[in-house]
Amino acid sequence: MRPARALIDLQALRHNYRQARALGGGRALAVVKADAYGHGAIRCAQALQDEADGFAVACIEEALELRAAGIRGPILLLEGFFEAGELALIEEHGFWCVIHAQWQVDALERSTRSRPLKVWLKLDSGMHRVGLSALECAAAWRRLQAMPQVEVQVLMSHFARADELDHPYSGEQAAVFADLNARLRVETSLSNSPALLGWPQLRSDWARPGLMLYGANPFDRAHPLADALQPVMTLESRIISVRELPAGEPIGYGGRFVTAGPTRVGVVAMGYADGYPQNAPNGTEVAIDGRTGRLIGRVSMDMLTVDLTDHPAAGLGSRVELWGRQVRIGGLAAQCGGSAYQLLSGLKRTPREYSDA
Incomplete structure (x- = not known):
């Protein structure tokens, strides 16, 4: 047999998750999208399911794969749903869902379900990829709160330059996020891997560690916390x-x-x-x-x-x-x-x- 192989150390994965959760100071979703960054989403989720607060994936296909493998904990769809027809599957499997666009809010308003859908509302604080502006976000929050079929859990956003330790943009994004949350006063999710490791002042209720789970340094230089991670x-x-x-x-x-x-x-x-x-x-x-x-x-x-x-x-x-x-x-x-x-x-x-x- 050809001798090339990738050895995956699940103990190292758990060690890195614990580090991420401790750094965040709250709860942490283990990001296992893209087949757990090449490590195998099912095996990684199984290794973490007894201690992870939940998991995050890109899309419903990845989430369904985890459910089929017996993963019963919370699974957040980071890109939400791509068409309203997915809402029945989201309800059936109890997925949590990111809402990042007006059309998704409209679709939820038109939908009917037997139990509330748990959603995370995404603010575009400066990444300018997906998410609602602060004004749109506040309006969407009010609409979602008025829907009996929706349970709004978390306000979230995503850093664009947290892996650049000397750049002020992360602080600027955090300020936009904090300004909106001062009005909404809800649970938050802001910290990705580089924020957890390099920006201790920027914390949130829910962390979303991705790359650091797998033991890799997200920065272009040595960093004591990143260097203490264990390669998986x-x-x-x-x-x-x-x-x-x-x-x-x-x-x-x-x-x-x-x-x-x-x-x-x-x-x-x-x-x-x-x-x-x-x-x-x-x-x-x-x-x-x-x-x-x-x-x-x-x-x-x-x-x-x-x-x-x-x-x-x-x-x-x-x-x-x-x-x-x-x-x-x-x-x-x-x-x-x-x-x-x-x-x-x-x-x-x-x-x-x-x-x-």
């Missing part, structure tokens, strides 16, 4: 071929790397079809049998090459960590001009193996 996924494979090349030999597509001297090259069963970044540059860090090594040559669809010259004990079958506890995914993402969000959620083909000990 280790992406690894093994060396399947070893070549001894003299100086002056090109390696891989395009000959991007040329040997400067006698070089021992290891071929690893891992490529961009597995989700490893194709544009990873020469010198990108890997770990070979636990020792720091480097990528050489262009990443291809199914294979990549590493320098074994300074790893005399490594050879066929040697373990290579691409990201995980030793090779932090944030550093890899920075080298490749991407983000940990993109790498984790882009995991493909590589099978996942779970540990819970």
Whole structure:
């Protein structure tokens, strides 16, 4: 069997959730959208269901998958419903629903149900993606409160630049949010992963940790709280071929790397079809049998090459960590001009193996 695999540490996932909940000081929805950022939504939700206050997903399809797997706790639909016809399923399965547009308020006003739908109302405090303006939000709140078929639970918003620790925009968004809530005086949800870790002054009743659950640093620099998280996924494979090349030999597509001297090259069963970044540059860090090594040559669809010259004990079958506890995914993402969000959620083909000990 091809040796590429993603090892998922569910104990680390629980550790990170507890950290997020403690930092938020209230309740926390575990964000498991996009298949739990590539970690497997069902297994991650099952690992957290005895302690998580609830879960958050992007859409009803993701929520239905969790219900079918036996997840009974609250599940919030972060994008709400996309058409009024979904409301019957939302009621049947007891989903919580974000309301972010006027047409959704209109649809709720026209609907009839046997029990109230629990909704979170979304304020556009400056992200300018989805959400209602402060004026629209206050009006929608009044309308929703008047509907017997609706139970309004939480006022929420989303930070646009909380991962930029020196930028004032998060404080400006929080001020807009606080101004509206001073009039509504309801429970709130504002803190995402970077806000929980980097903006302790911006807290809310319900936190929504996403990336930090999976042990990744959302910032472009070291941060003590982020660095204390435990990576949940280790992406690894093994060396399947070893070549001894003299100086002056090109390696891989395009000959991007040329040997400067006698070089021992290891071929690893891992490529961009597995989700490893194709544009990873020469010198990108890997770990070979636990020792720091480097990528050489262009990443291809199914294979990549590493320098074994300074790893005399490594050879066929040697373990290579691409990201995980030793090779932090944030550093890899920075080298490749991407983000940990993109790498984790882009995991493909590589099978996942779970540990819970």
